[in-house]
Amino acid sequence: MDQANRPLSPHLQVYRPQMTSVLSIFHRMSGAGLWLGTVVLTYWLYATALGPEQYDIAQAIFGSWIGMLALLGWSFALFYHLCNGIRHLFWDAGYGYDLDTAARSGWAVMFATLVLTVIAWGIGLSAGAGS
Amino acid sequence: MNLRAPLQRVRGHGSAKEGVEHWWMQRLTAIALVPLTIWIVASLAFLAGASHAEMSAWIAHPGVGIFLVLLIVAVFYHAKLGMQVVIEDYVHAKAVKVTCLIANSFGAIFLAAICIYSVLKIAL
Numbered sequence: 001m002d003q004a005n006r007p008l009s010p011h012l013q014v015y016r017p018q019m020t021s022v023l024s025i026f027h028r029m030s031g032a033g034l035w036l037g038t039v040v041l042t043y044w045l046y047a048t049a050l051g052p053e054q055y056d057i058a059q060a061i062f063g064s065w066i067g068m069l070a071l072l073g074w075s076f077a078l079f080y081h082l083c084n085g086i087r088h089l090f091w092d093a094g095y096g097y098d099l100d101t102a103a104r105s106g107w108a109v110m111f112a113t114l115v116l117t118v119i120a121w122g123i124g125l126s127a128g129a130g131s
Numbered sequence: 132m133n134l135r136a137p138l139q140r141v142r143g144h145g146s147a148k149e150g151v152e153h154w155w156m157q158r159l160t161a162i163a164l165v166p167l168t169i170w171i172v173a174s175l176a177f178l179a180g181a182s183h184a185e186m187s188a189w190i191a192h193p194g195v196g197i198f199l200v201l202l203i204v205a206v207f208y209h210a211k212l213g214m215q216v217v218i219e220d221y222v223h224a225k226a227v228k229v230t231c232l233i234a235n236s237f238g239a240i241f242l243a244a245i246c247i248y249s250v251l252k253i254a255l
């Protein structure tokens with residue numbers, strides 16, 4: 001067999017998507033997205049270090065509707081990666097491998113992600129409106 | 132008959148060329164990031180709309196600045212390890228793969244340096 005043409009993992013396109021496999025690939029996608037989002041947060045922190053003028057510009061960008069939409073996506077990806085990451089840590093410790101548990105923990109991750117995102121934005125929007 | 136050289140058998144890694152360092156550090160940073168992530172998101176949510184003076188004062192607080200530096204190190208270490216696996220799995224052309232791996236490492240370290248510099252500039 002030709003070494004260069006041997007099958008390489010992972011073969012996403014040959015399996016029927018299942019809830020667990022979709023959550024699995026979204027863990028990677030959210031992780032990659034968070035890497036890129038961290039570039040934007042680095043800009044924000046650097047702008048804060050530069051002084052009030054640059055900080056106000058950065059705050060205006062994040063406060064615009066495009067900025068808020070990006071922050072919403074970033075926070076959703078972050079909470080998903082956090083919750084599903086904890087699910088992964090339990091697997092690493094040897095727990096939760098049977099199909100029923102894996103399905104239930106998957107739904108729990110989705111539910112927790114939504115709840116945490118709503119709570120964070122509830123706090124953020126009320127704090128932002130108050131100042 | 133065992134065709135493996137004695138030295139390779141002693142090292143015990145087979146073709147893996149390394150042990151569990153990558154796997155272990157990814158989990159170690161993940162464990163650290165669970166409380167740190169909840170803390171930073173909650174803090175920034177409460178600080179939404181804060182003035183530059185308020186935000187700077189918060190970052191300059193010792194209890195905040197120290198944990199921000201810890202968060203930055205853990206985030207970029209974890210991000211570098213995670214993105215490395217994604218590149219190794221999906222980028223198959225050797226030259227592109229190595230370029231991506233180098234960019235990933237340099238990028239993570241460079242961003243971490245900017246973040247730590249910024250925290251220190253505000254706090255000190």
